[in-house]
Amino acid sequence: MAVKVGIPSSLLFYVFFPFWQSFFKEIGVQVVTSGKTTKSILDKGVREALADACVPVKLFFGHVIDIKDNVDYLFIPRVVCLNQKTIFCPKFLGLPDMIRFSVDNVPPVIDVRMDTRVGRFPLVKAYQEVGAYFGASKISALRAYLKARQVLNHYRALLIKGFTPAEAMARLNNPDESKPAPRPRENLKSNLKFAVLGYPYNIYDSFISVNILEKLKKLGVGVLTAENIHPFLLALQKNCGLPKRLFWTFSDIALKAAHFLFKHGRVDGVLHLTAFGCGPDSLLNKFIELEAKKHRNIPFMTLMIDEHTGEAGMATRLEAFVDMVRRRKEMIACQR
Numbered sequence: 525m526a527v528k529v530g531i532p533s534s535l536l537f538y539v540f541f542p543f544w545q546s547f548f549k550e551i552g553v554q555v556v557t558s559g560k561t562t563k564s565i566l567d568k569g570v571r572e573a574l575a576d577a578c579v580p581v582k583l584f585f586g587h588v589i590d591i592k593d594n595v596d597y598l599f600i601p602r603v604v605c606l607n608q609k610t611i612f613c614p615k616f617l618g619l620p621d622m623i624r625f626s627v628d629n630v631p632p633v634i635d636v637r638m639d640t641r642v643g644r645f646p647l648v649k650a651y652q653e654v655g656a657y658f659g660a661s662k663i664s665a666l667r668a669y670l671k672a673r674q675v676l677n678h679y680r681a682l683l684i685k686g687f688t689p690a691e692a693m694a695r696l697n698n699p700d701e702s703k704p705a706p707r708p709r710e711n712l713k714s715n716l717k718f719a720v721l722g723y724p725y726n727i728y729d730s731f732i733s734v735n736i737l738e739k740l741k742k743l744g745v746g747v748l749t750a751e752n753i754h755p756f757l758l759a760l761q762k763n764c765g766l767p768k769r770l771f772w773t774f775s776d777i778a779l780k781a782a783h784f785l786f787k788h789g790r791v792d793g794v795l796h797l798t799a800f801g802c803g804p805d806s807l808l809n810k811f812i813e814l815e816a817k818k819h820r821n822i823p824f825m826t827l828m829i830d831e832h833t834g835e836a837g838m839a840t841r842l843e844a845f846v847d848m849v850r851r852r853k854e855m856i857a858c859q860r
């Protein structure tokens with residue numbers, strides 16, 4: 525029977541899962557995920573995590589608790605830096621330790637450190653270390669790593685085309701591209717277009733985001749997110765007018781996306797989805813607000829999510845915002 529490795533469907537899952545799935549498959553390891561977030565998963569996380577942790581970390585705890593008894597290992601890499609310029613939020617760095625010391629009866633945690641600022645080919649070495657847990661030779665781990673990189677590139681290309689992570693993953697797992705597939709950017713044909721800014725693990729987790737993307741779609745609003753923008757265009761935003769770029773990887777990407785979309789996205793409104801208890805967001809939200817003030821013709825709203833966010837409250841705020849933007853647009857059209 526194949527060894528099972530558990531990957532919680534939370535946090536970096538939305539960014540790297542296709543890579544990890546391919547890598548483990550190549551070295552003969554079965555991957556088990558915790559699936560979609562549910563109220564029970566969130567409640568388990570809230571019960572076990574530190575009270576002052578941010579909502580996404582509490583949720584991660586819930587996903588771990590959900591799969592820990594069905595797997596031989598948990599894969600929680602200590603991801604520090606992947607671009608030599610920004611680092612991941614300290615919560616990511618401490619994640620394996622938080623899980624190991626706060627959750628009872630966890631299987632062995634694979635917490636290999638990933639930091640591209642150190643040594644030569646640090647990521648290859650990190651994945652060779654992961655492979656060693658399962659007896660994979662350095663050569664077979666390298667082969668698996670190279671194949672997984674191709675899968676990741678394909679995944680990112682699908683996101684840029686406008687697929688959501690769930691749609692892109694489904695498409696990767698169903699390589700028969702002649703079969704009917706979701707039509708990316710179809711929603712952008714609507715006459716209202718919004719940018720939704722924030723971290724991928726908040727925006728694309730339909731439970732914790734209270735299904736914001738689907739709600740906007742139902743209200744007839746097309747959506748653009750940071751994942752739909754080519755990394756080259758984000759890189760052109762440099763430090764976003766600041767003396768130096770933001771330290772944290774996801775905050776840096778979100779701020780760059782905000783600058784790009786306010787200037788070139790031709791969007792009718794901008795929403796920033798922020799998580800309760802997030803330190804980096806308190807700074808990021810201020811910087812996005814400052815940029816929004818320079819573009820007063822584009823309405824901007826911040827939506828905070830926490831473990832108590834309710835469907836009704838979120839829907840009311842969204843409907844009011846969409847209504848306001850729509851009327852404003854119609855008024856401007858009449859004046860022309």
Ligand code: SF4
Binds near residue numbers: 615723801803
């Ligand atoms: S960036 Fe914010 S939301 Fe994300 S893990 Fe860190 S504290 Fe939590």
